[in-house]
Amino acid sequence: MEKLNVFVVSDSVGETGEQVVKAAVTQFRPNFENTVIRKFPHINNIDHIEKIVELAKIQKAIIIFTLVEEKMRKKMMELCNQSGIVTFDLLGPMIRLFEDQTNQRPLEEPGLVHKLDDEYFKKIEAVEFAVKYDDGRDPRGILLADVVLVGVSRTSKTPLSQYLAHKRYKVANVPIVPEIDPPEELYQVDRKKCFGLVISPEKLNVIRKERLKALGLSDDATYAKQSRIEAELNHFQKIIEQLGCDVIDVTNKAVEETANVIIHKIEQGK
Structure with missing residues (x-):
């Protein structure tokens, strides 16, 4: 041959x-x-x-x-x-x-095709990261993340995580609940990477009621009661003071607006 x-x-x-x-x-x-x-x-x-x-x-x-x-x-x-x-x-x-x-x-x-491939794979990696470390399910992701979001339920942590992931940021988010202590990793993270998400009690009340209806449940459950919401937000404020991280009011902000604020702060801090 x-x-x-x-x-x-x-x-x-x-x-x-x-x-x-x-x-x-x-x-x-x-x-x-x-x-x-x-x-x-x-x-x-x-x-x-x-x-x-x-x-x-x-x-x-x-x-x-x-x-x-x-x-x-x-x-x-x-x-x-x-x-x-x-x-x-x-x-x-x-x-x-x-x-x-x-x-x-x-x-x-x-090399343009490889530049596009690199960007694509970074995006996929970030999206998978956001899913894996969503809603505090694995606190180990907190120290690996580019961005850590902290907030009570229904403050757009998950959609914001996904939006930032499509911008190639690895995001972990942590729910704040009075009955559960935040993970230790949250107190170890770089404060420049951590962002608290706050919302007005009135707006959160409306959002939670709509969520309960969508699930086919009564909108007068404790989850949507004004007293419960205020208690959660007060607890959130105490945690944020301990963390010393930036707080963003998401009451009247679209996910894109909040993401742009975070990206700007992250890039400024580099």
Whole structure:
């Protein structure tokens, strides 16, 4: 079996080219027998291309490349043709197709897809974190979080956690209930990361009554009584004074507004 030598040349990390090459090679050599695939990532100047072409000529290699800059693609084709090297441009034809269809010039910026991937995975990680450490279910998350939200029930802790997670902040939230002592971790967290959420008793009364109705329960339960709400808010105030963290009044704020206040404070504190 003749040896197959393939160079994968990229101006980014080279994963796209490598995966396409492997997908094609396995149709002929499922176990990559007598096959060498060598990756050349972050190739960003003509000198690099010249040296790779020289090496490919010596090793009788095929060059598969993913280069977003037109001048780099042209130079690669030119040098390969001059040296009699078999080559294939993976991205060029597709870039030209989209250029024709959109009447736009490509950015020609290497690695954009990986930047998007990084942002995507950070968001997913933050969302999973917010779910795992929602409503104080695991206090260990408090010390791992970028943001810690503290408040009585129905102060938008969970939707706020999810909104911030989509901004790639890892958020843990802790409910404050008079009958239950806050976790010790709450007193150990950096005060700049901790935010108390307060709301007017009247507004909270309305919200809790609506919540009870949605659950098919009577709206005169203790949970929605004014006396209970005031007791919870008084207890919350005592905890917040111990923590010494910022307090945000969410009475008439949308989740987005509260999130923007928190993001601004967090970024200022960095």
